[in-house]
Amino acid sequence: MTSLVLDLLDWYAQHARSLPWRGIPDPYAVWVSEVMLQQTRVETVIPYYQRWMEHFPTVSDLAQASQQQVLAVWEGLGYYSRARNLHRAAQLVVGQHGGQLPSDPRALRDLPGIGRYTAGAIASLAFGLDEPALDGNIRRVLARLFNITEPARSPAGERRLWELARQLLPPGRAGDYNEALMDLGATLCTPRNPDCGRCPLNHHCQAYHLGVQDERPVVLAKPVVPHYTVTAAVIERRGSFLITQRPPDGLLGGLWEFPGGKLHPGEDLPACLQREICEELGVSVNVGDLFGIYRHAYTHFRVTLHAFCCHLSNGQQPQPVQVQDLRWVKLAELPGFPMGKIDRQIATHLLERGG
DNA sequence: TATTCGTGGGG
DNA sequence: TCCCCAAGAAT
Numbered sequence: 416m417t418s419l420v421l422d423l424l425d426w427y428a429q430h431a432r433s434l435p436w437r438g439i440p441d442p443y444a445v446w447v448s449e450v451m452l453q454q455t456r457v458e459t460v461i462p463y464y465q466r467w468m469e470h471f472p473t474v475s476d477l478a479q480a481s482q483q484q485v486l487a488v489w490e491g492l493g494y495y496s497r498a499r500n501l502h503r504a505a506q507l508v509v510g511q512h513g514g515q516l517p518s519d520p521r522a523l524r525d526l527p528g529i530g531r532y533t534a535g536a537i538a539s540l541a542f543g544l545d546e547p548a549l550d551g552n553i554r555r556v557l558a559r560l561f562n563i564t565e566p567a568r569s570p571a572g573e574r575r576l577w578e579l580a581r582q583l584l585p586p587g588r589a590g591d592y593n594e595a596l597m598d599l600g601a602t603l604c605t606p607r608n609p610d611c612g613r614c615p616l617n618h619h620c621q622a623y624h625l626g627v628q629d630e631r632p633v634v635l636a637k638p639v640v641p642h643y644t645v646t647a648a649v650i651e652r653r654g655s656f657l658i659t660q661r662p663p664d665g666l667l668g669g670l671w672e673f674p675g676g677k678l679h680p681g682e683d684l685p686a687c688l689q690r691e692i693c694e695e696l697g698v699s700v701n702v703g704d705l706f707g708i709y710r711h712a713y714t715h716f717r718v719t720l721h722a723f724c725c726h727l728s729n730g731q732q733p734q735p736v737q738v739q740d741l742r743w744v745k746l747a748e749l750p751g752f753p754m755g756k757i758d759r760q761i762a763t764h765l766l767e768r769g770g
Numbered sequence: 771t772a773t774t775c776g777t778g779g780g781g
Numbered sequence: 782t783c784c785c786c787a788a789g790a791a792t
Contacts, residue, residue: 452788459778459787493776496791530790550788570771597788606786607781637785638773666775712783713776756777 416585419560419619420592424585426615427595432457432602435464437594442516442541443474449536450497450528457601463492474514477505486669486753495668500528518542531577539589547580548593549573552600558632559604562621567632642717646688647675647761648725649706655743656765658752659695662739666713671752673722673761674738684721692725696733696741700725707764711757722761 431437434457436448447467451460470488471477477485482502489498504526508516516537517523523534535548549557554567557579565572585592603610611623622628650657650673659674661667676691678684685702692700706722727733735741744752746769749762 449788454775454787454789455777456779456787491777493778494789496775497789500790528790532789536788548788551786552788593788601788668775711777714786715774 445541478509553596559622644678647673647722659738660740667755672758695737698731
């Protein structure tokens, strides 16, 4: 074991964070936490993790739940394919692995939602195998320690960093090693303003010696994000509201929303809404007062959504032409349908004003 | 290989 | 207000 790794493990023995999923000998708990932590902060995950384990304490409980129940518990965490994949994977574990999560990284990677990082994390943390796990923290720590000048997310950078993570790994202590690097990255070796003065590895750190820690890891230029104007219809009929279910995959897959869509060039807002409702539901709407304006930033685009109060013409029966499903629901039933953030805001405003 | 996928907090 | 980006995976 190199002195660098020795210093790292010594520091971890003193400064390891106490997290709800640590020290729990249940591979399922490790799995759930790792999937929730993908691209998501620890502080955000903690309450979701605890609620999830209350709703679905075992793989079997998760496998038996409906996708709607699963999405409802996941609502607000984002990247909903994680929830859909976790659900499917639980059913595969029950059906193909006798209810026990496999320990072999290759078998883990065959499960939906488990990639190279998560397989290594589960294998090392839950099963004690000597597997590296390169996440954003470890990528940053290693890029600084060894002054990696290739962009960290480039193929060449990825190769070097995975190689380093595997070379440094102390046999028999992969779990602590991986956790230690992640804790160091999360608490001291942070993306901005790293606290190099308190870092237990500063005398090993090439970037620190060169004074370039703020420029490591090298990041690729990011594309500009487009901005879309969209509309949504709050359609009321005899005390019920019309909501539609999004397609099973893709953005907010399987979640419910107030129907509508993207504004086309040269179109005004009511025309956009009438066109979208006709395309999706095969009916024409009468567009009334503005209900509200909502802004939201997704990862790779932004939207401004204009919601309007609408009614269907007499006798019109909407059909699920371009949506997975549709439902007329009472106000009190809205909280039970999983939704993304914007549509949840609309539903909440609807509840607050009592229809 | 490059895009697509949410949301919330901090600077 | 805006930009950054956080324990990545799938296609």
